[in-house]
Each structure stands twice: as structure tokens, then as C-alpha cells.
Amino acid sequence: MSKPGKFSDRGTRRRGDTETRRHAGGLKSLPFIIALCLLASLNIAAQTSATAQQGVLAPQGTYVIRNARVVTVSGPEIENGTVVVRGGKIEAVGANVAAPAGAEEINAQGLTVYPGMIDLGTSIGLVEISSGAPGGVDASEVGDINPNAQAITAVNPHSAYVNVTRVNGVTSVATLPLGGLIAGQAAFINLDGTTADEMAVVPRSALVINYPRVSTTSFDALFNPQERNVNEAVTTRDRQLEQVRKVLRDAEAYGRAQDAYARDPRLPRPEQDIVLASLVPYVRGERPVFFRANREDEMRGAVRFAEELRLKPVILGGGEAWKIAAFLREKNVPVILTGILDLPPREDDPYDTNYAAAARLQQAGVRFCISTGSAGQFVRNLPLYAGMAAAFDLPRAEAVKAVTLYPAEIMGVAASLGSIEPGKTANLVVADGDLLDARTHVRYLFIAGRRLPLTSRHTELYEQFKDRR
Amino acid sequence: MKRVLTFVLLVALAGASQVLAQRRDTDAQETLIRNATVLTVSHGTLENADVLLRGGKIAAIGQNLKAASNARVIDATGKFVMPGIVDCHSHSMLDAVNELTLSVTSMVRTRDVLNPTDENIYRELAGGVTTANLLHGSGNAIGGLNTVVKFKYGRPVEEFIFPGAPPGIKFALGENPKRSNFVIPTQPRRYPATRMGVVEVIREAFTRARDYKATWDEYNAASKRGEKNLIPPRRDLQLEPLVEVLEGKRFVHAHSYRADEIVALINLADEFGFKVRTFQHVLEGYKVAREIARHGAGASTFSDWWGYKIEAYDATPYNAAVLYRAGVLVSLNSDSDELARRLNIEAAKVMKYGDVPEEEALRMITLNPARQLGIDSRVGSIDVGKDADLGIWSGHPLSTLSRVETMLIDGEIFFDRRQDLARRPQLEAERKQLEQAEPNRVPAPGQPSATPRRPAQTEDDGGNHR
Numbered sequence: 017m018s019k020p021g022k023f024s025d026r027g028t029r030r031r032g033d034t035e036t037r038r039h040a041g042g043l044k045s046l047p048f049i050i051a052l053c054l055l056a057s058l059n060i061a062a063q064t065s066a067t068a069q070q071g072v073l074a075p076q077g078t079y080v081i082r083n084a085r086v087v088t089v090s091g092p093e094i095e096n097g098t099v100v101v102r103g104g105k106i107e108a109v110g111a112n113v114a115a116p117a118g119a120e121e122i123n124a125q126g127l128t129v130y131p132g133m134i135d136l137g138t139s140i141g142l143v144e145i146s147s148g149a150p151g152g153v154d155a156s157e158v159g160d161i162n163p164n165a166q167a168i169t170a171v172n173p174h175s176a177y178v179n180v181t182r183v184n185g186v187t188s189v190a191t192l193p194l195g196g197l198i199a200g201q202a203a204f205i206n207l208d209g210t211t212a213d214e215m216a217v218v219p220r221s222a223l224v225i226n227y228p229r230v231s232t233t234s235f236d237a238l239f240n241p242q243e244r245n246v247n248e249a250v251t252t253r254d255r256q257l258e259q260v261r262k263v264l265r266d267a268e269a270y271g272r273a274q275d276a277y278a279r280d281p282r283l284p285r286p287e288q289d290i291v292l293a294s295l296v297p298y299v300r301g302e303r304p305v306f307f308r309a310n311r312e313d314e315m316r317g318a319v320r321f322a323e324e325l326r327l328k329p330v331i332l333g334g335g336e337a338w339k340i341a342a343f344l345r346e347k348n349v350p351v352i353l354t355g356i357l358d359l360p361p362r363e364d365d366p367y368d369t370n371y372a373a374a375a376r377l378q379q380a381g382v383r384f385c386i387s388t389g390s391a392g393q394f395v396r397n398l399p400l401y402a403g404m405a406a407a408f409d410l411p412r413a414e415a416v417k418a419v420t421l422y423p424a425e426i427m428g429v430a431a432s433l434g435s436i437e438p439g440k441t442a443n444l445v446v447a448d449g450d451l452l453d454a455r456t457h458v459r460y461l462f463i464a465g466r467r468l469p470l471t472s473r474h475t476e477l478y479e480q481f482k483d484r485r
Numbered sequence: 486m487k488r489v490l491t492f493v494l495l496v497a498l499a500g501a502s503q504v505l506a507q508r509r510d511t512d513a514q515e516t517l518i519r520n521a522t523v524l525t526v527s528h529g530t531l532e533n534a535d536v537l538l539r540g541g542k543i544a545a546i547g548q549n550l551k552a553a554s555n556a557r558v559i560d561a562t563g564k565f566v567m568p569g570i571v572d573c574h575s576h577s578m579l580d581a582v583n584e585l586t587l588s589v590t591s592m593v594r595t596r597d598v599l600n601p602t603d604e605n606i607y608r609e610l611a612g613g614v615t616t617a618n619l620l621h622g623s624g625n626a627i628g629g630l631n632t633v634v635k636f637k638y639g640r641p642v643e644e645f646i647f648p649g650a651p652p653g654i655k656f657a658l659g660e661n662p663k664r665s666n667f668v669i670p671t672q673p674r675r676y677p678a679t680r681m682g683v684v685e686v687i688r689e690a691f692t693r694a695r696d697y698k699a700t701w702d703e704y705n706a707a708s709k710r711g712e713k714n715l716i717p718p719r720r721d722l723q724l725e726p727l728v729e730v731l732e733g734k735r736f737v738h739a740h741s742y743r744a745d746e747i748v749a750l751i752n753l754a755d756e757f758g759f760k761v762r763t764f765q766h767v768l769e770g771y772k773v774a775r776e777i778a779r780h781g782a783g784a785s786t787f788s789d790w791w792g793y794k795i796e797a798y799d800a801t802p803y804n805a806a807v808l809y810r811a812g813v814l815v816s817l818n819s820d821s822d823e824l825a826r827r828l829n830i831e832a833a834k835v836m837k838y839g840d841v842p843e844e845e846a847l848r849m850i851t852l853n854p855a856r857q858l859g860i861d862s863r864v865g866s867i868d869v870g871k872d873a874d875l876g877i878w879s880g881h882p883l884s885t886l887s888r889v890e891t892m893l894i895d896g897e898i899f900f901d902r903r904q905d906l907a908r909r910p911q912l913e914a915e916r917k918q919l920e921q922a923e924p925n926r927v928p929a930p931g932q933p934s935a936t937p938r939r940p941a942q943t944e945d946d947g948g949n950h951r
Contacts, residue, residue, distance in 0.1 A: 147666045147794040176792065359823050363604045364916060366909060367611045367826075393792045400830060403885025412886070452885050454833035474791070478803035478839070481772050485811065 072210050076104040076465040080115035081446060084124035089131055089421045090435035099129055101442040104465035109436050120467075122446070127459055130416070130451050131435050132187025132443030134423035136306075137332060137354045137387030138395045140181060140191050140207070141171035146391060155391065156195025160256070161263050164294040165200030167191045168219040171212045177392040179472035182207040184396040185445035187463050188217060188433060192224050192306070192332075194391075197260050199224040201294065202306065204427055206443065208463040217429060222330065223298040227309040227318045228256035257321065264325050267295035304328045304428070310335035310355065319347050330426060333389070335361060338373045341380030350426045351382060353418075354389025356401045374405035378414050385422035386415070403452035415452055441465070515539045516896055517552035518877065521561035526568050526844065526851050527866035536566060538873035541895035546869060559877065564890060567847065567882050568866050569615025569874035570828050573785040573854035574738075574765050574818035576619065577605045577825065578645070583622030584629060585669060588662065588677060588686045591654060592722040593629035595619050601642040605822035610636050610900040612826030613882065613889050615874040616647065618818075618858055620765070621655040623740035626662040626677065626686040628655035630726055631738065633858055635874070635894050651859040653736035653762065654726050658683055658746040659796050666794060684749050691757045694727035701728070736762035736859065738785075742796035744772040751780045763857045765818070767808075768800035774811030783814040783857040788831040789838070805849060806839020816854035833883040846883065 079101040086097035086109060098113040099106060107116070115121070144152030154170040171191055181189070187207055193200030202222040209215035230249045234242045270292035277283050297303045307318035310333040322329035331337060334351035335358070337344060344351060353374055360369040377384045386402050388394045398419050406415035424434025432441045442465040449456035461468045516538040523531040523546065535550040536543060552558065576582050580598040584590040599619070609617070615636055621629030633650035660666055663678050677683045700718045707715055729735035737754075741747050741764045754761050763783040764770060768791070770777055770784050777784060786808070791800035809815045817832055819825035828850045835841040835849060848865075855865025863872050873896035880887035892900040919925060 145792060145795055145798055148660065149795055176798075180791075357823065357827070359605070359608065364912065367608045367905070393790065397789070400885055403830075404827070407879075407886050407888045450886075454830050454885055455836040455883060457837055474801040474803065474838075477799060477801045478771070478807070481774075482803065482807050482810075482839075484772070485775055 073208065073214060074466045074468070076102075077467060078102040078116055078119040079122055079462070079465075079467065080113075080119040081122045081124050081129055081444075081460070082115075084446065085128040086436060087128060087130045087416065087451070088436040089417055090437055097129075099436060099444065101444070101462060101465050104442060106436060106438055106440050106442045106444075108438055122460060124446055124460070127446050127448055128451070129436065130185065130445045130447065131420045131433070131440075132445055132461075132463065133185050133398050133419045133451075134188045134385075134427070134434065135186055135387050135395050135398050135419070136190040136204075136352045136385060136423045136427060137389040138189045138191055139167075139194060139391040140177045140189050140395060141173065141175045141205075141212075142167060142191055142193065143391040144172065144175055144177075155193055157193070157200065160196040160259065161198045161291065162193070162196055162200050163198045163223055163263075163267075163298070164290050165193050166203070166220060166294075167193055167201060168203035168205075168212050168216055171203055171205065171215065173209050173212060173215055175392075176473040177395070178207050180474055181392075181396045182461060182463065182468065183458060183470050183472050183475070184399070185447065185451065185458050185461070186395055186398050187443040187445070187461070188429075189395060190221060190427065192222075194224075195226075197226055197228060197256055198263070199226055199308075204429065206441075206463050208466060208468060217433070218427065220297075220303070221427060222303060223295070223305045224332070225260060225305055225307050225318075227307045227314045227321075228253045228260075229311070229314060257317070261321070261325065263291070264295060264299050264327075267292045267299045268325075271296040271300065298327060299325065301326055301328045304330045304426075306330050306332040306352070308332045310361075312336045312339050315340060316343065319343070319349050322349075323347075332387075334377075334384070335370070335373070337382065337384070338376035338380070341377055341382050344377075344382045345380055348383070351377060351384040352387045352423070352426065353377065353384050354387045356386060356405055368408050371404050371408040374402075374415070374418060375409035378410055378418075383422070383426065384418065385426050386418040387423070399452045399456075400454055403454070406452060412452070514896075515544070515552045515556035516559065516873070516893070517550060517556050518559045518561050518566055518875075521564050521566040521877065522881075523867055524565060524567040524844075524847055524882070525867040526847050527868055529844065534566075536867065536875070538893065538896040541873055541897075543867060543869050543871050543873050543875075546867060559891065561877050565878040565881055565887070566867065567613070567876055567878065568851040569864065569876055569892065569894065570613045570850045571816075571854040571858070571860075571865055572609070572614050572617040572819050572825050572828060572850075573763065573816045573857055574620055574820045575609075575617035575822075575825060576622065576820070577609060577617060577822050578603045578634065579619055583624035585622075585624045586672075588625050588675060589627040589690045589723060590621070590625050590629050591627050591690070591724070591726040593621065595621055595629060595632045596646075599632065599634070599642050599645065601638075601640065601645055605825075606636045606638045607900065609822065609825040610638055610892050611889055611902075611905070613829055613876045613878070613892065614825055615876075615892065615894050615899075616855070616858075616860070616864055617825070618653070618738070618854070620653075620738060623655070623657035623661040624664075626657060626683045627690055627727070628657055630654050630735075633860065636899065637894055638899055647860060647863075649860075649863075651736055652726075652729070652734070653738050653858075654730065655738055655740065656687065656750070656761075657740040658750060659740075659742045660794060661740065662686075680743075680746055680749070683746070684753060687750070687753055688756075690724075690727055691731070691753075691759075694724045694731060695757065697721055697724040698728045698731060730759050731757065733759065738763045738765050740765045741770075742766055742768045743799075744769040748773055748776050751776055751782070754780070763816075766820070768797055768804060770813070771801065771804045771807035772799075774808050774813055777808065778812045783816065783853070784808045785816040785818045785854065785857060787820070788817050788834040802834060802838035805835045806841050809835075809841055809845060809849075810839075814853055814856055815849055816857055817849045818854070829878075829882040829887070830885055833885070836883070843883065 081099040086094040100108040139155045142155040157165045190202045190204045192202045201220045204218040204221035205215035230253045232244050232249045273286040305327045309315045309318045331351045334353045335355045337351045355370050358370050388398050402415040402419045406412050421434035424430040442462050444462040446460035447456050447458050518536040523534040537545040537550045578599045580600050584593045619632045631653040633647040634645040637644050662683050677686050739761050761782040763785045765785050767784045767786050786804050789802035805815050832846045832850045835846050852865035855861040864874050874894050877891040878887050890902050
């Protein structure tokens with residue numbers, strides 16, 4: 017168990033001191049000062065505990081984490097190392113590192129420092145209660161083509177999922193719109209902040225396309241499966257794909273027209289269109305397109321489609337990616353693998369098909385990362401998905417990379433996230449055991465150099481009721 | 486002549502029993518698991534220990550055990566042995582889960598819809614599960630009757646039934662029986678639509694059951710007195726199981742989420758004088774652990790599911806720990822073919838959330854659910870005399886990095902990873918062959934398929950397969 021109370025106390029004292037100094041100069045009466053201090057500390061105490069719960073950004077402190085095993089991920093492990101955090105960044109890491117003056121010391125004897133984990137397949141902040149409370153569900157817009165739906169405009173920084181997820185060491189996520197063919201634009205965020213802007217690492221980080229599926233089964237109003245002729249299903253898929261192709265082509269033309277007009281204002285002024293405008297960076301290959309695709313034919317289709325339109329594809333899902341590993345490697349298309357804990361798709365598949373999928377991708381040299389694919393509730397279990405992959409032959413170090421450095425690379429943020437290196441953002445997890453083990457407790461947590469309380473809606477409910485006898 | 490007849494009979498018997506004998510030979514055979522770390526769950530962890538299995542039972546546990554010369558010997562050096570996992574809430578094998586028409590469906594039986602070829606049985610075995618409580622769904626305030634099974638994959642359905650397991654019944658509270666989150670088209674809105682109504686449905690059913698029982702009690706008493714020309718009461722298959730509940734002969738497994746509905750059912754049970762054997766899910770149990778403990782009910786919960794509906798928004802992964810510390814018998818269940826494959830990790834989580842001790846965490850997926858189901862004299866721990874239902878794991882089963890190597894039920898192997906791997910090329914070849922058969926051929930990309938891949942629909946059922 018974490019000890020959230022301990023952190024609150026420390027935070028209170030620190031902030032209280034500052035308050036005291038600020039007021040002490042102009043005031044002479046000792047009782048008055050004491051009374052003021054008391055008031056201030058009471059007031060601050062309330063603020064601090066609120067801070068823990070409402071996602072008000074804490075200051076970026078200077079910390080030195082000593083005597084720790086440091087899993088840098090990008091370099092060798094350091095058995096007895098030090099990590100220095102200052103101004104939101106990792107300032108230094110190594111076996112012999114001097115601490116800056118005034119740094120807060122954290123003795124991490126027996127603990128291990130890992131980079132914060134990253135899940136690229138969530139909808140955190142867009143879905144609060146998935147069933148029965150549509151008022152808090154903002155993941156799926158009406159209609160099929162919604163590239164201008166931006167997760168960053170709707171992500172709720174005060175969602176319970178934010179704290180519940182981060183206290184287990186997942187510090188950054190891509191949060192994805194879900195519905196239709198072009199679902200919208202994902203936001204890549206840190207799980208800390210009062211506003212979505214404060215959370216944003218890459219506010220518009222990827223376009224999410226649900227690659228249309230050839231579906232020969234649908235369900236009628238009575239939940240009875242309805243068989244559909246395969247030709248009809250293929251036609252529907254082709255029509256849907258054509259819909260996506262057309263809007264992407266239009267966006268290319270739109271971008272060219274806007275550029276031409278910008279260069280030469282004597283040209284007729286092209287009409288503004290927010291849908292097409294939102295697609296321009298994607299059709300120019302400046303940002304990745306996540307294709308949600310699981311079956312072999314869907315993934316091949318998505319890659320061909322991306323080639324045709326010169327997009328920068330990433331496969332999201334990738335259930336059968338292991339079957340076309342050589343193809344994906346040849347095309348250098350990365351996979352966000354979400355289905356590790358799904359049941360095998362076919363009844364005659366080996367029982368460990370999905371458990372072993374990550375190892376197969378790794379062996380084949382496919383770029384991949386591991387994701388829960390969970391809208392919210394299971395994102396905190398990301399290390400356990402990697403753990404299962406490790407139990408089925410993914411080398412352990414690779415399993416850790418698959419939830420830290422690899423997602424950072426796929427998201428294009430590896431210059432600042434995903435490993436413990438000087439200059440990178442200080443998203444750090446200090447744990448009392450193997451990151452991938454369900455029994456491990458997170459003891460300290462940093463996001464962007466802010467030390468965060470290990471509290472969440474769940475620890476609060478626990479504290480509230482645990483002693484009721 | 487008599488001799489000849491005897492001989493003929495013997496030959497006939499031998500012939501008949503040969504099939505049985507073939508299938509049963511492992512029963513008599515001994516199995517010796519050598520040099521394992523044995524997590525007995527009941528009496529601690531034994532290092533470098535042997536477990537001897539004989540006649541489907543655990544015959545001995547200790548060091549340097551001797552087995553018969555023809556015994557199967559499994560070297561488990563560096564490996565872990567734990568009891569087979571007992572899943573107290575499963576819907577595997579069920580071809581139908583919810584009889585969604587009425588609010589009281591105590592007349593329907595899961596026993597009638599068991600599918601012994603459900604591939605999920607094998608997948609769950611491969612995750613360490615040997616016993617499951619197959620429950621009716623949670624669509625009705627009073628649902629159908631349960632079946633406790635052993636996952637003897639590959640056997641006829643009769644062999645799955647757990648012999649002597651006390652019978653049970655599913656109850657359900659909250660959003661599901663009141664149909665908060667779904668409507669069934671063509672069906673009118675059904676009573677109940679509130680938690681008030683759910684309680685009244687159960688009260689009404691038990692009121693009728695009490696009357697029904699009184700009618701039978703009167704009849705039986707009169708019959709016993711020797712009264713003549715008595716007309717027996719008409720049997721009521723809906724009320725009979727509820728009478729068994731009143732008599733303490735049938736366990737109530739009550740799907741529940743919120744604290745209020747848990748307490749409401751406890752109060753109702755007290756009113757009618759029956760016990761709730763387990764609260765299932767019981768996500769807000771941590772708020773009323775005292776009341777649950779006082780009633781004597783068990784709690785069978787998820788380790789960390791939360792937030793997927795309103796009644797799950799106050800769930801915390803600390804639930805199991807709080808209930809355990811309040812003295813409630815706690816188990817961790819799956820309610821899912823998927824999750825059932827990794828209940829070991831669900832157990833590991835309670836060590837993180839609330840610091841439950843290791844052995845208790847293991848009990849939450851073995852001995853505790855066995856006790857909740859009234860089958861703990863047979864399964865749930867590694868003790869001499871218990872059924873030889875156990876798993877051999879590559880490492881500590883609470884580690885994510887471990888996997889199941891071999892699963893035994895009644896001393897027979899029902900899953901073995903090495904055998905599974907060895908069989909794969911053959912299955913793969915068979916699949917290829919089938920895929921190349923004319924009716925299964927996939928059309929070339931861009932080419933319309935000449936024939937549909939599945940048989941064409943006939944007109945008579947409108948394609949509904951009803």
C-alpha cells in the first residue's frame with residue numbers, strides 16, 4: 017500500500033513554509049503570526065489534498081533519487097544508481113552523479129526506477145462510465161467521417177481514470193476517438209494537468225481510421241445473427257474505403273489549393289473547410305495515421321491504402337499481425353498490439369495465440385508496442401499485458417521496452433519520453449519490484465518532474481471505508 | 486455348463502469394460518510429481534517436495550516419496566505445484582446463459598445446456614482452472630440453477646459434473662434485473678424497473694415458496710399420520726428450488742454491486758430465514774463488509790473491474806482486502822471466458838491492493854471458492870485425501886512471468902503444454918487441408934466468390950436460425 021497521507025503532509029509543510037515567510041516580515045505580533053500560520057496551514061492543507069484529487073499542477077521540484085536500481089531502458093541497467101530531476105527534466109542519471117544543491121533526496125534503497133509507461137490505445141478522458149451514463153461519453157461522433165473531432169478538445173483531465181491509471185505507473189497515453197470510419201484525432205497526453213492543454217504532449221498526434229471490415233454477420237434487433245452474402249459484404253467494405261479515399265484525396269487538393277492561394281493571393285480564394293483542413297497534415301505524411309485493423313486482410317489493405325495515399329500508417333490492434341510479420345517488417349509499418357489478453361479469434365487457434373503474438377512480432381523484427389486497447393478501466397494493467405507477453409517468450413527487457421520506449425518511438429516522442437536519459441521529460445516510476453509483476457507497488461511517481469501523490473478515487477474510497485467495523 | 490456360462494459372461498464383461506478400462510487406466514496408475522515447490526494453500530509452502538497421486542486422489546506429500554514401478558513420474562524441479570483453480574463464477578460451457586423472459590426463472594437449469602466441447606474449457610485449463618461454478622446470467626432477480634463442474638475437456642458431459650456438489654441458484658440485484666442498460670425489442674417493459682421492485686420480486690417469490698412449502702408440509706404430515714384419500718399438492722418447478730433455499734439445501738449466489746442492494750437482500754434473507762451463500766461481484770462490499778460478515782455470506786469478487794457502468798463506479802481493487810480483513814470468506818472469480826485463463830494474476834493483484842498475505846491471495850482462487858461452493862472436502866488445497874486436481878507451473882503462479890505446464894484432474898492429465906505444442910503442426914496441416922477444400926476456398930482478391938462460403942439461407946426460417 018502506498019501512503020498517500022505522508023505525501024500530503026510533506027507537501028503541506030513545504031508550501032506552508034513559503035506562505036509563512038511571505039507573511040512574517042510585516043507582522044509583529046507573535047500570537048497573530050501563529051494564528052495566521054495555523055490558518056494558512058489549514059487552508060493549504062485543504063488546498064493540497066484538493067490538489068491530489070483535482071489535478072492542479074504541482075511545482076516542478078528538484079529531486080535526487082539515490083541508491084536505486086535504474087532501468088534506463090535505452091541503455092544498460094544501473095545496479096546502484098542516482099537519477100536527478102530538475103525543471104521537469106531528467107538532469108542526470110548514473111552510478112556516480114552529484115546532486116544539485118537544495119534537491120529533495122529520495123532514498124530508493126531496494127527500489128527500481130523505470131521510465132513512465134505509455135499506452136497508445138486508450139480513450140482515457142473521453143469515456144467515464146461506458147454504459148448507462150452517455151453524458152460522460154465523448155468518444156464517438158455522429159457520422160462516418162470525423163477527422164476534425166479532436167480528442168484534445170474533450171479529454172476530461174478530472175476523470176477518475178487519470179489518477180487510477182497513473183498511480184500504477186502509466187504516465188502517458190494516446191486517447192483515441194472511436195466511432196465511424198475516420199473517428200477523429202487522437203491526443204497524446206501526460207496523465208497530469210488541470211486542463212487538456214497542460215496534459216498535452218502532442219495535442220493532435222494521430223488520425224484514427226477504423227479500417228472497414230468485411231463482415232458477413234450482423235445482428236438484428238433481437239440479437240439474432242444475420243448472415244450476409246460475402247460479395248455484398250465485400251462491396252460494402254469497398255464502398256466505405258472509397259468514402260475514406262475520396263475525403264483524403266479532397267484534403268490533398270484542398271491543401272494544395274490553400275498553399276497556392278497563400279503564395280499568390282491574386283488566385284480565387286479557396287473555400288475554407290474544417291474537415292478537409294484537419295486532414296492536411298495527415299495526407300502529407302507529417303503525422304501518423306492509426307488504422308484500427310486486426311485481420312490479415314484488413315492490415316494488408318490498410319498498408320496498401322496508406323501506400324497509395326502516401327500516409328504514415330500505424331496498425332492499431334494487430335491481432336493477426338504475426339501472420340504477416342514479414343510483410344509489416346518489409347513495409348516498416350509499426351503495430352500497436354492491443355489484443356494480448358483477448359481470446360484467440362478462431363476456435364481452433366492455439367490457446368496462446370494472442371499471448372505469444374508479441375514475441376512473434378519481436379522475433380520477426382516488426383516495430384511494435386503493447387497497449388491495453390482499453391478505453392479506461394484496464395489501462396492501469398498495461399504492465400500485466402506486457403508480463404503475459406513475457407511469459408510467452410517475449411524477452412523481459414523487450415517487454416519493458418514495449419510499454420515505454422517503443423510506444424514513444426511509434427508516437428514520435430522518443431526524443432523526450434520512453435527512457436531514462438538526461439534531457440528527457442522526467443516521467444518516472446519508482447517501484448518496489450519488477451514493473452511487470454502484479455504484486456509490485458509503485459512507491460514514487462513523477463510526471464514532467466512533478467512528484468505526484470499516489471492517491472486516486474480508489475485509494476480514497478479505500479481510506480474512507482477500510483476501518484468501518 | 487455353468488463354467489462355460491461364467492466364461493462367456495466374463496468375456497462379455499471384459500469386452501464391455503475394455504472401453505472403460507482404456508479411458509480409465511490412468512485412474513489406477515500412480516503419478517509422482519517430484520521435487521517441486523508445493524503451494525499447499527492450506528498449510529504453507531513446501532520446498533523440494535514430492536506429491537504422489539493414486540486413484541485420482543492425493544496419496545502423499547513429502548520428500549523422497551516412493552511410487553509404484555509403473556508410475557508416471559513428472560520431474561518438477563524448479564517448478565511450482567498449486568491446487569487447481571476454482572472459478573466461483575463462470576458461464577463457460579453454457580449454450581444459453583439468460584432466460585430473459587421472466588423475473589423469476591428458478592425452473593431453468595444450466596445443467597440442461599452444457600456444451601462439453603466449448604473450446605474455452607481447454608483455454609481455461611491452460612490457465613490453471615479445474616473447477617467452475619456455472620451460473621445462470623444476471624438478467625433476472627431470481628435466475629436459474631447452477632452446475633458445478635470439473636473441466637474434464639474431451640470427456641462426455643456427465644463426467645464434468647462435480648459429484649456431490651451442493652446445488653445452487655443465481656439471484657441478481659441492481660441494474661441487470663431492472664434492465665437499466667438494455668431493452669429487448671418486442672418485449673414490453675418488464676417488472677421490476679427499480680431496486681425496490683427487485684426486492685419485491687424476491688419477496689413475492691419467497692412468500693409463495695413459503696406457502697408452497699406449508700402446503701407440502703401439511704400434506705406430508707397428514708400422509709405420515711396415515712390419512713387416506715389425500716390429494717398431493719401440484720408440483721411447482723419454479724418454487725421447489727426456493728423451498729430448498731428456505732430449507733438450507735440450496736446455495737444462493739447473488740449477483741450484486743451496490744452496498745444498499747447487498748444490505749437489502751441480507752435483510753430480506755433474514756426475514757425469510759435463509760442465508761445468502763455468496764454475494765457475487767459485490768463491488769461495494771467493502772462499504773458493508775460488517776453486514777456481510779455478520780450474515781455469514783461469502784464474497785466472490787473481481788480483483789479490479791470498475792467503472793463500466795454506474796453501479797461499478799465506486800468499485801475499488803481494495804474490495805477483496807477490506808472484506809478479508811472484516812472476516813468475510815473471499816474468492817476472486819472471472820465471470821468471463823477470457824479472464825478465467827489468468828485468475829492467478831487476479832490473485833496476485835490483491836497483494837498489491839491492500840497487502841493481502843500470499844497464502845490468502847492463493848486461497849482466494851482455490852480453497853475459498855471451494856468452501857463457498859461446499860466442495861472443500863474434495864478440492865481447493867493440496868492435502869492428502871483430496872482429489873488430485875492440481876497444476877504444475879513454470880514459476881511462481883502469482884508472477885505474471887509464469888505459465889501452466891501441466892494440469893491434472895482426478896490424477897489424469899487434461900492439459901500439457903509440451904503435448905499441446907507437439908500437436909500443433911498436425912492441426913495446422915489439417916486446417917490447411919480443410920481450407921483448400923472447394924467449399925472453403927477464399928476468393929482471390931477483387932474476384933467475386935462463385936459460391937457463398939456458407940450454405941445459402943433457406944427461405945423457411947428467414948435466415949434467423951431460430
